[in-house]
Amino acid sequence: MHDSQLIDPFGRRIDYLRISVTDRCDFRCTYCMDEDVSFLPKKDILSLEEIVQVAKTFIAMGTKRIRITGGEPLVRKNILWALEQIASTPGLEELTITTNGSQLYKMSQDLLNVGVSRINISLDTLDPQRFFTLTRRDKFQQVIDGIEKAASLPFKRLKINSVILKNHNDDELFALTDFALQRNMDISFIEEMPLGYISDHDRAATYKSSDEVIQDLSQHYQLTPSTSTTSGPTRYYQVAGHSHRVGVISPHSHNFCDTCNRVRLTVEGRLLLCLGNEHSKDLKPYIRQAQSNITLQEAIIEALALKPEKHHFNLDEAPQILRFMSATGG
Ligand code: SAM
Ligand code: SF4
Numbered sequence: 001m002h003d004s005q006l007i008d009p010f011g012r013r014i015d016y017l018r019i020s021v022t023d024r025c026d027f028r029c030t031y032c033m034d035e036d037v038s039f040l041p042k043k044d045i046l047s048l049e050e051i052v053q054v055a056k057t058f059i060a061m062g063t064k065r066i067r068i069t070g071g072e073p074l075v076r077k078n079i080l081w082a083l084e085q086i087a088s089t090p091g092l093e094e095l096t097i098t099t100n101g102s103q104l105y106k107m108s109q110d111l112l113n114v115g116v117s118r119i120n121i122s123l124d125t126l127d128p129q130r131f132f133t134l135t136r137r138d139k140f141q142q143v144i145d146g147i148e149k150a151a152s153l154p155f156k157r158l159k160i161n162s163v164i165l166k167n168h169n170d171d172e173l174f175a176l177t178d179f180a181l182q183r184n185m186d187i188s189f190i191e192e193m194p195l196g197y198i199s200d201h202d203r204a205a206t207y208k209s210s211d212e213v214i215q216d217l218s219q220h221y222q223l224t225p226s227t228s229t230t231s232g233p234t235r236y237y238q239v240a241g242h243s244h245r246v247g248v249i250s251p252h253s254h255n256f257c258d259t260c261n262r263v264r265l266t267v268e269g270r271l272l273l274c275l276g277n278e279h280s281k282d283l284k285p286y287i288r289q290a291q292s293n294i295t296l297q298e299a300i301i302e303a304l305a306l307k308p309e310k311h312h313f314n315l316d317e318a319p320q321i322l323r324f325m326s327a328t329g330g
C-alpha cells in the first residue's frame with residue numbers, strides 16, 4: 001500500500017506512531033497518576049505479538065517512525081523481543097522509546113543491540129528528596145546510573161524530558177539544562193497537560209508556560225531558535241557554545257496541531273487520533289479478526305478519517321480528557 005493512504009482529512013501525512021505497551025509503571029509521578037491508580041486487567045491488554053502485528057501493519061502502510069512508551073515500557077515482560085521484531089521490519093526508519101530511566105542501567109546495552117536508536121528519558125529534578133516527592137519512589141540514584149549508562153553507549157540521540165511545574169521544580173531549569181548539555185544530550189521542557197484527575201496539586205496554579213521557561217533560560221544561556229526538528233512537537237533552540245539543544249513542548253501556549261503527524265495506540269488496542277481529544281477507534285476486533293469482513297489496514301484508514309483538526313486545553317475547567325498520560329502513552 002502507498003504512503004498516501006496515511007493522510008488525514010486535513011491533508012496531514014501520518015508517518016509517526018506511538019505505542020503504549022503497558023499502562024503500568026514503577027513510579028507514581030504526581031502530575032501523571034495518583035498513588036492508588038488502578039491498572040487494566042491482563043485480559044484487556046494486547047499481547048506483545050498483537051502489538052508487533054499492529055506495528056508491522058502501520059509500517060506496511062507507510063509509517064516511518066515508531067516510539068514505544070507507556071506507562072513504563074521497560075517494565076513490560078519480554079519487551080526486548082517486541083522491540084527487536086519492530087526494529088527489524090523493513091521500511092521502518094527509526095524505533096525510539098520514552099522511559100523513566102529506572103531500567104536503563106541494566107537494559108541500555110540490550111536496547112542498543114535490538115535496534116533502538118534514540119531514547120527520551122524523563123527527569124524532572126536533580127534533587128533526590130524532590131525526586132521522591134515528584135515520583136513517590138526512592139529511585140533517584142537508579143535513574144541517574146541508568147542515564148550515565150545510556151550516555152556511555154553510541155545511541156543516535158538521547159534527550160531528557162522535564163515537566164516543569166511552577167514552585168515545584170522551575171528553580172532547576174539551569175541545573176537540568178547543564179546536566180543534559182554536559183552529557184551531550186538535548187533537553188525538552190514540557191508544559192503540564194490536564195490529562196486525568198489528580199489529587200496532588202492544582203494544575204492551574206503550577207502552570208508555567210514555555211515562554212516563561214525560555215525567558216528564564218535566556219538569562220543564563222544565549223539561545224537562538226533552531227530550524228531543525230525531529231518530527232515531534234518540540235520547538236528547539238541552539239545554545240551558544242554547545243552542540244546540543246534546549247527545546248520546549250507547549251501544548252497550551254503554542255498549539256502544534258497544524259503539523260501533527262502522529263497517532264497513538266493504547267495498550268487496549270484503541271487508536272487515539274489526538275492527545276487532547278477523545279476521537280478514537282477500537283482496533284482490537286480487527287487485530288483479533290473477530291470482524292473478518294474488514295481488515296486491520298481498512299480499519300486504520302477509517303480511523304484516520306476521524307482525526308480532529310486541533311485540541312484545546314483549559315486549566316480552569318475540570319479535565320475533559322479522563323484518561324491519564326500513562327494510558328495515552330505521552
Ligand atoms: N514512563 C515513561 C516516562 O515517564 O518517560 C513513559 C510514559 S510517560 C506518560 C511519557 C511522558 O509524559 C513523560 O515525559 C512524562 O513526564 C509526561 N507526562 C505525564 N503526565 C503528563 C502530564 N499530565 N502533562 C505533561 N506531561 C506528562
Ligand atoms: Fe510512570 Fe512515566 Fe507516568 Fe511517571 S510519567 S508515573 S514514570 S508513566
